[in-house]
Amino acid sequence: xxxxxIEGVTKVFGDQESDEIVAVEDLNIDIRRGExxxxxxxxxxxxxTSLRMVAGLETPTEGRIRIEDEDVTGYDPRERGIAMVFQxxxxxxxxxxxxNMSFPLRIRNYPDDEIETRVTEAADLLEIDDLLDRKxxxxxxxxxxxxxxxxAIVREPSVFLMDEPLSNLxxxxxxxxxxxxxxxxxxxxxxxxxxxxxQAEAMTLGDRVVVLNDGKLQQIGxxxxxxxxxxxxxxxxxxxxxxxxxxxxxxxxxxxxxxAVGEFFEFGLPTDVERAVDEWDGSLDSLTLGVRxxxxxxxxxxxxxxxxxxxxxDAQVKVVEPMGSDKxxxxxxxxxxxxxxxxxxxxxxxxEPGEPISLSATLDKIHLFDDE
Ligand code: ADP
Ligand code: MG
Numbered sequence: 001x002x003x004x005x006i007e008g009v010t011k012v013f014g015d016q017e018s019d020e021i022v023a024v025e026d027l028n029i030d031i032r033r034g035e036x037x038x039x040x041x042x043x044x045x046x047x048x049t050s051l052r053m054v055a056g057l058e059t060p061t062e063g064r065i066r067i068e069d070e071d072v073t074g075y076d077p078r079e080r081g082i083a084m085v086f087q088x089x090x091x092x093x094x095x096x097x098x099x100n101m102s103f104p105l106r107i108r109n110y111p112d113d114e115i116e117t118r119v120t121e122a123a124d125l126l127e128i129d130d131l132l133d134r135k136x137x138x139x140x141x142x143x144x145x146x147x148x149x150x151x152a153i154v155r156e157p158s159v160f161l162m163d164e165p166l167s168n169l170x171x172x173x174x175x176x177x178x179x180x181x182x183x184x185x186x187x188x189x190x191x192x193x194x195x196x197x198x199q200a201e202a203m204t205l206g207d208r209v210v211v212l213n214d215g216k217l218q219q220i221g222x223x224x225x226x227x228x229x230x231x232x233x234x235x236x237x238x239x240x241x242x243x244x245x246x247x248x249x250x251x252x253x254x255x256x257x258x259x260a261v262g263e264f265f266e267f268g269l270p271t272d273v274e275r276a277v278d279e280w281d282g283s284l285d286s287l288t289l290g291v292r293x294x295x296x297x298x299x300x301x302x303x304x305x306x307x308x309x310x311x312x313x314d315a316q317v318k319v320v321e322p323m324g325s326d327k328x329x330x331x332x333x334x335x336x337x338x339x340x341x342x343x344x345x346x347x348x349x350x351x352e353p354g355e356p357i358s359l360s361a362t363l364d365k366i367h368l369f370d371d372e
Contacts, residue, residue, distance in 0.1 A: 009063030038206035083152035245341035295365035
């Protein structure tokens with residue numbers, strides 16, 4: 001059941017060819033009813049423009065937007081059955097919470113009893129029923145954010161659009177509101193399109209995540225799928241924190257498969273990567289191997305059956321940062337101090353800066369990319 005369709009949508013800003021900016025290029029996404037879809041990508045990649053085209057605040061240069069099977073491309077924002085929640089929640093300071101939440105219904109001339117019912121229900125849902133008589137200045141940032149959500153919910157839209165709604169909150173509150181948004185979405189169950197530059201927010205909130213770069217869709221899928229199977233180096237480097245390590249390799253064919261050969265290491269390749277190598281015949285000299293810090297372990301604290309002999313990497317420890325649950329290491333190649341990468345190893349690892357370390361890679365967690 002598709003709720004919103006973005007069909008071949010392109011947005012070009014600027015009138016003259018010389019100052020044209022292609023903000024969004026040929027975007028195609030079907031958003032399912034009830035889905036929480038997150039657009040993520042660096043600043044300027046076209047997230048806000050995409051959302052504003054769904055909202056009707058921006059007209060696509062090419063392509064169509066469909067909501068509830070209806071082509072709404074030329075429609076006014078008010079005719080689209082959407083509600084938008086922005087970064088600055090823009091509550092009216094002189095109105096109470098109840099008045100703020102009633103406002104969108106009042107200007108649409110809803111009857112008083114209907115307004116009362118909807119506001120009470122939304123306040124219940126958001127657990128702000130005891131705040132209804134307060135003014136915004138008497139609320140915490142998180143409570144204000146909930147009132148802003150409440151003001152969207154009372155309109156009973158078929159789609160919620162949210163543009164970085166948590167980015168004005170401090171780090172701790174942001175994480176807390178993230179969990180609350182998850183919970184609220186489960187209760188409300190409405191289609192939500194959410195924009196953020198924060199990959200952790202995208203991972204934790206999205207049923208599916210759209211990774212955008214430079215106006216173009218890089219990959220779409222459930223967060224865990226993107227983390228496990230990034231299609232290119234951009235997605236691999238953007239999803240996951242700390243970011244994936246990238247090391248240049250060439251591929252050597254063996255009797256029983258392939259080996260990735262780097263300047264100071266050799267990795268036997270897992271079978272699914274072998275398949276990719278078969279497809280890349282001819283470009284085997286300039287590939288990039290990607291391995292996440294959390295998929296590298298300190299070999300000295302592993303049992304023998306926990307690692308494969310042919311996938312170890314000898315490095316030099318530069319910085320050790322204990323995190324409690326694990327240790328975060330910055331290491332360099334033994335032969336080239338400029339080749340730095342990171343590893344997240346077990347807390348039992350007792351390496352010190354300046355010491356050599358053998359790192360073992362989890363075989364099925366090795367990625368290969370043929371893009372820059
Ligand atoms: P994001 O939300 O991912 O940071 P935006 O969608 O705001 O990115 O912007 C995408 C690109 O389009 C950027 O290069 C931005 O400068 C440009 N852009 C956005 N809005 C306008 C506009 N009204 N006029 C001209 N260029 C714009
Ligand atoms: Mg933006």
